[in-house]
Amino acid sequence: xxxxxxxxxxxxxxxxxxxxxxxxxxxxxxxWLWYKQDPGEGPVLLIALYKAGELTSNGRLTAxxxxxxxxxxxxxxxxxxxxVGIYFCAGMMNYGGSQGNLIFGKGTKLSVKP
Amino acid sequence: xxxxSQDPRHKITxxxxxxxxxxxxxxxxxxxxxxxxxxxQGPEFLTYFQNEAQLEKSRLLSDRFSAERPKGSFSTLxxxxxxxxxxxxxxxxxxxxxxGYTFGSGTRLTVV
Numbered sequence: 472x473x474x475x476x477x478x479x480x481x482x483x484x485x486x487x488x489x490x491x492x493x494x495x496x497x498x499x500x501x502x503w504l505w506y507k508q509d510p511g512e513g514p515v516l517l518i519a520l521y522k523a524g525e526l527t528s529n530g531r532l533t534a535x536x537x538x539x540x541x542x543x544x545x546x547x548x549x550x551x552x553x554x555v556g557i558y559f560c561a562g563m564m565n566y567g568g569s570q571g572n573l574i575f576g577k578g579t580k581l582s583v584k585p
Numbered sequence: 586x587x588x589x590s591q592d593p594r595h596k597i598t599x600x601x602x603x604x605x606x607x608x609x610x611x612x613x614x615x616x617x618x619x620x621x622x623x624x625x626q627g628p629e630f631l632t633y634f635q636n637e638a639q640l641e642k643s644r645l646l647s648d649r650f651s652a653e654r655p656k657g658s659f660s661t662l663x664x665x666x667x668x669x670x671x672x673x674x675x676x677x678x679x680x681x682x683x684x685g686y687t688f689g690s691g692t693r694l695t696v697v
Contacts, residue, residue, distance in 0.1 A: 474627055504685045513589075513676050513688030514628065559627050563685075571616060571680065572641065575627025 477560050477576025483584040484550045492558060492579040493544040500562030503536050503543040504573065508557045517558075518545070555581050587611075589689035591677050597695045598667055605663045606692045610679030617660050618686065619652055620676040621645065628676055634660060667696045 476495045484490055494503070502521055506514035518529050520536035520543060527534055533546045543560055557580050561573040590609040598604050610617050615636050620628035631650070633641045636657035646652075649667075654660040664671055674693050680686030 474629075477627075502685075506688075511690070511693075513678075513690050516685045516687070519685035561627070571618070571686070572630040572633065572643075573618075573620075573628070575629070577625070577627050 475560055475562060475574055475576040477579055479579055480577065481580040481582065483582050484554065485584045486551060488550050490547040490550050490554070490581065491544060492560075493542065494560030494562075494576050495542045496562055496574070497541070498562070498574075499540040500564065500574075501540070502563035503534070504561045504563060505532075505534050505543070505545045506559045506561060508559060508578070514559055550581075552583060555583055557581070589677055589679050589687050591675075591689040591692050593692055594690065595693045595695075597697060600669060600696055601666055603663065603665045604667060604694065605661055606675055606677075606694075608660045608662070608677030608679075608689060610659070610677070611687060612658075614679035614681050614687075615657065616680045616682075616686070617654055618678045618680075619660070619662050620678065620688075622674040622676055622691070623672075631662075631675075664694075667694075669696050672696045 504519050505517045508514040518534040523540045524538050525536040531548045557578040559578045560576040564572045592607045617634045619631040622628040630643050631646050632652050634654040637654050649665045652662045674691040676691045678686045678688040
């Protein structure tokens with residue numbers, strides 16, 4: 472199936488560091504979403520973006536909807552140990568016959584530096 | 586609001602057996618989605634219901650898969666004649682409008 476290009480695939484963080492990840496697509500989306508998934512659980516919605524150019528924050532998280540509608544990025548500032556997990560971007564298709572289907576990236580795995 | 590509930594959480598089955606999973610969405614949500622997630626990948630869309638109507642099915646949903654939402658509340662996903670390639674996490678999600686929706690914790694299927 473179709474998936475978005477998400478990078479980096481994995482990264483190690485030290486507590487207090489800022490983290491950036493991004494997502495690109497060959498298709499235009501009307502909505503971009505960022506989810507976090509912990510092992511054995513379903514994804515949990517972090518931020519939803521509805522308008523090209525939109526910049527939205529949720530606590531230490533900031534995400535932007537790219538102006539071309541084909542990309543998005545997520546920043547985490549001053550990371551803490553509980554930020555560890557897998558972060559997924561998702562583009563929502565809500566036009567034509569596709570009402571609300573999400574196309575996901577492969578995820579960015581955040582781990583703590585040993 | 587207890588969130589989206591999925592049952593069972595884990596299922597181990599022998600190849601060729603049929604399995605059925607249940608999803609109970611958030612009570613006022615009229616939209617319900619099923620996704621499949623394999624190891625190291627993001628979830629992939631399988632099918633979508635608005636109330637009891639199944640409005641869209643992915644090409645991933647082969648004829649061995651069937652989903653129902655008979656009264657517009659809970660939904661079931663059945664896989665007939667399971668194959669090893671069906672091993673995955675099956676995720677259900679629900680929403681009230683076309684928006685960022687709430688996922689359940691998933692059912693992990695292992696076909697041996």
